Amino acid sequence: MEAKPIATPTGLHNVPASPEADDSVLKIYGRASLSGHVSISGAKNSALVVMAGALLCSQQCRIRNIPSLVDVERMGEVLLALGMKISRDGNTLDIDASTIRHTKAPYELVSRLRASFFVIGPLLARMGVARVPLPGGCAIGARPVELHVRGLQAMGADVHIDHGTVHAYIPGSRRRLQGAHIYLDYPSVGATETLMMAATLADGETIIENAAQEPEVVDLANFCRAMGARIRGAGTNTITIAGVPSLHSTDYGIIPDRIEAGTFLVAGAITRSEISLSPIIPEHLTAVIAKLREAGGDIVEEGPNRVRFIPGDTIRPINIQTGPFPGFPTDMQAQFMALMSLCDGNSLITETVFENRLRHVAELNRMGADIRMNGTCAIVKGVSGLSGAPVLATDLRASAALVLAGLAAQGTTVIQGLHHLDRGYENLEAKLRGLGANLSRVTAAEAGTTPLAAEVSL
Numbered sequence: 001m002e003a004k005p006i007a008t009p010t011g012l013h014n015v016p017a018s019p020e021a022d023d024s025v026l027k028i029y030g031r032a033s034l035s036g037h038v039s040i041s042g043a044k045n046s047a048l049v050v051m052a053g054a055l056l057c058s059q060q061c062r063i064r065n066i067p068s069l070v071d072v073e074r075m076g077e078v079l080l081a082l083g084m085k086i087s088r089d090g091n092t093l094d095i096d097a098s099t100i101r102h103t104k105a106p107y108e109l110v111s112r113l114r115a116s117f118f119v120i121g122p123l124l125a126r127m128g129v130a131r132v133p134l135p136g137g138c139a140i141g142a143r144p145v146e147l148h149v150r151g152l153q154a155m156g157a158d159v160h161i162d163h164g165t166v167h168a169y170i171p172g173s174r175r176r177l178q179g180a181h182i183y184l185d186y187p188s189v190g191a192t193e194t195l196m197m198a199a200t201l202a203d204g205e206t207i208i209e210n211a212a213q214e215p216e217v218v219d220l221a222n223f224c225r226a227m228g229a230r231i232r233g234a235g236t237n238t239i240t241i242a243g244v245p246s247l248h249s250t251d252y253g254i255i256p257d258r259i260e261a262g263t264f265l266v267a268g269a270i271t272r273s274e275i276s277l278s279p280i281i282p283e284h285l286t287a288v289i290a291k292l293r294e295a296g297g298d299i300v301e302e303g304p305n306r307v308r309f310i311p312g313d314t315i316r317p318i319n320i321q322t323g324p325f326p327g328f329p330t331d332m333q334a335q336f337m338a339l340m341s342l343c344d345g346n347s348l349i350t351e352t353v354f355e356n357r358l359r360h361v362a363e364l365n366r367m368g369a370d371i372r373m374n375g376t377c378a379i380v381k382g383v384s385g386l387s388g389a390p391v392l393a394t395d396l397r398a399s400a401a402l403v404l405a406g407l408a409a410q411g412t413t414v415i416q417g418l419h420h421l422d423r424g425y426e427n428l429e430a431k432l433r434g435l436g437a438n439l440s441r442v443t444a445a446e447a448g449t450t451p452l453a454a455e456v457s458l
């Protein structure tokens with residue numbers, strides 16, 4: 001297949017041209033029994049930051065295992081707007097950042113993808129100047145970026161916010177950042193990634209203390225090292241980067257998506273089905289696997305990077321508190337809440353990472369769950385069964401939770417707000433149908449449902 005330009009709405013297969021405008025809904029016939037094997041795509045949260053990291057290199061880079069997602073499409077649009085050349089061949093991207101013609105990311109693009117704020121670090125380090133609109137909040141929280149800003153200032157950049165845009169530039173003639181010793185008040189994934197990328201081209205050594213340890217941070221570090229960056233300690237809470245004058249091209253494959261894998265493991269658990277998944281890196285899912293075992297299931301390794309989920313006799317109640325890696329991932333909280341709604345007891349789920357990430361509770365309760373909230377805690381009283389209903393997705397992982405609940409529910413569930421789902425799951429319906437689920441994407445009219453209150457959340 002010849003290389004095709006990315007960032008044309010039809011540039012990625014199965015990605016609707018304008019997801020928000022798409023009024024289709026997902027109709028799920030419940031009481032599904034799944035079987036077989038599902039292939040896991042490349043990690044969304046690696047793909048987005050590695051694409052931004054390609055800005056650091058003045059030659060062409062090849063990045064493999066990039067999932068076809070709306071968010072990837074949108075990151076491609078931002079990079080094209082900066083003057084980069086991108087071509088796609090299946091799940092392989094060729095990104096040429098030799099000619100960066102602009103140092104201002106357009107607001108209308110950044111406002112559609114928060115992760116495009118990741119370009120600020122590499123753009124500043126490479127060009128000496130970067131102007132990136134504040135990404136703004138989203139459905140799950142305010143999403144501030146002061147840790148990114150303060151870290152860049154510690155590295156010698158002049159950074160100020162004016163009219164909703166972060167203006168950053170390196171004063172002086174050398175136009176190179178200076179190595180610094182940075183302590184992050186919170187192990188922010190994005191701030192760690194922004195500062196690690198910026199430090200690769202700085203003069204001197206940068207130490208990031210209290211750094212995020214997520215696998216996607218390690219994946220980004222490995223991508224930068226493949227381009228010649230000198231990074232030690234990624235995956236621990238202290239990362240050391242020795243700046244180098246420039247980086248060279250590389251051909252790099254990103255890791256599989258641990259959150260997609262976790263979502264399918266929960267699909268097996270909530271439908272009491274035995275399924276296998278690959279590729280998967282079990283050490284990326286230690287907390288999730290431990291909690292699935294505590295809830296009565298089991299996960300057995302079937303070969304290199306391949307596991308099988310085996311359901312238990314019941315779904316035992318468990319307590320979960322989300323936290324930075326290696327803690328329980330916040331991106332799996334909604335999916336586990338769907339599972340715990342069918343447990344034989346009471347579960348306590350505490351969300352500590354984002355301040356507004358319990359919006360799926362109301363929709364799960366509309367399906368017959370018995371969940372009460374107290375601040376950022378949810379007390380889940382297990383019920384014997386869920387019932388299908390028309391529901392509205394409010395954010396990416398909430399939409400996944402509603403799909404899982406729909407698979408287990410008695411009757412039909414119709415999910416609106418699919419643009420959230422399309423941001424983060426590649427070919428989800430096809431993969432679930434491949435496991436035996438009965439679901440299809442139809443218009444709201446075909447599903448016989450009227451549009452629920454429109455939710456605008458990015």
Ligand code: EPZ
Nearest residue numbers: 045115143144145146147148188189190191331353354396
């Ligand atoms: C990344 O977001 C992921 N997104 C999120 O995945 C994930 O939930 C999150 O990390 C935590 O693991 C991408 O990688 C594209 P943070 P990020 O900075 O970097 C606060 C998904 O569903 N904070 O670690 O934005 C922040 O408000 C998405 O795939 C500050 O206060 O997460 C939040 O409460 C959702 N100031 C907490 O830290 C800052 O300067 C964690 O945020 C930065 C962050």
